[in-house]
Amino acid sequence: MKGHTLSTRLLISTALITIFSVAAILLGNNTPLFVFIIVLIGLIAAMDIIHSLSPLKELECDLKRISEGEIPDKRITAKRSKEIISLIREYNRMALALSDREAKWRERSTSYHKLQGEIVRLRFVALHSEKILNSVTLGIIVITKSEIVSLTNNAFHKLWGINTTLAGLPVSQIPFISEQNDWINGIRDVLSSGSERTLPTIKAGERKLNILLAPLYEQMKPGNPGEIAASRTRFAPRNDAIDGVITLCEDVSEKILMEERLLQSERLAAVGKLAAQVAHEIRNPLNSIGLNAEYLIDRILNKKGLSENELQSLLEAIREQVNHLESVTEQYLQMTRPPETQIKATSLDELFREIDVIIRPQFSFKGVILNLKAKGSLPQLFIDPGQIRQAILNLLTNALDVSKEGDCVNLEARIMNGHVEISVQDQGPGVLTENIEKIFLPFYTTKRDGIGLGLALTKQIIEAHKGEIKYNPSMKEGSRFTIQLPVNQQ
16 A cells, blocks of 8 residues: 555555455355454554554644744654655645744844944944044044045034034035145145145134144955044055045144243343353453553552553553453354354365464464364355354364363364365363263353353354254364355355
8 A cells, every 4th residue: 555645545445344344244154264354454454544644743743842932953754645745745844944944033133133232332432432532632623535524523613613513514615724725735635645744833713723634544354344444644554545634633822832931931041141141251351450440540640650561561451351351242242143144155275274374373372283184175165254264263262272282183174975074173181971962052161261152152153054063072082073064055
């Protein structure tokens, strides 16, 4: 009966039992053999039916598990009844579909929970980012590459006195930006070059602002399409596209005011120090002049008379002190109000000859050797010859003051990297390390009778010529001062 439907097998079994029963009745023979055969056929038919129906029990158990929410992973097999085979096949198909749906549901459920978590995280980040952004004292405005405002913070609105939102507006419609050519040009420059830019100080009402423009980069990361990352220029990968510009506005009004007050205090302190120095420098010569004058008056009034030598000596002393006063006054005037430079083409060779004529007698008198060296062909310089001559003479005078008899002082000039380098080197004691930073300061001096303005004036003259002066301690002994002047400066 294998392969027949259940109804066919029941029909065949019933027919066999009926045939044997009828045969037994017709033959009138109730022998045990017929009874045994009939019973055996019935048992076989019953067992066949029971065996055919056994998958239904298994099906019942699986359906019960499905109703409880469990999807069986084992499939039911049936080999006899076509109806049952068909039923089991449909069941297996249904169980497989349910299993697939459950797997997809679980996957979607996991994704949903992840999405919910990400939404919560993003809301948290957005909330706290906004709080952080609005707690920053710097004014911040973010502008897209289309020159549209995408974001501002509270500090920006406060700095510019704005009560309305700017997000979504083109910068061309924001007057205080569009009217600032430096700002507009700066935004476009950053978008094109990707480099940071600092603008000159801008006024916002009574406030003074420093403006920094920096690029924002659109960073496309693998696995995170569309994710935007903001970065400063030096941290941004080269391949990232510029997505916009972030502008930082810093209120420097108080800072500038404090700097101006500090500068004013320094000026007042300098004036006070200058007044004290002037009083000190003038007092001694005036005392000397006063004493000599009193002596003359006393001699004249008492008719004691004066010899020609005495009179000459007194008058020379008075003249010397007057000259000293004139020198002090001139130096202070130069320090407080340096004369305007009168630039003209000047030959260094000629300038060195003039310096030699002026200073060599003093060197000879003290027994100090002066060497003038010009290395190579020196070009003409566009300088104020009088001022540069005075600066070099100041250095040579200082070198002479620290030199002893038999020492050498070298004045050299040479071309170095587009500059003329003029150096004065002596064999004196040099400058103490802790005093090197002070030597160019006004009123600083280690000389007993010095004013402390010589090197300060020299530095002022050189810087007025767009040059530079440096002190270089000698490797062996003495000091070396170096002046650098640009060759093509006109």
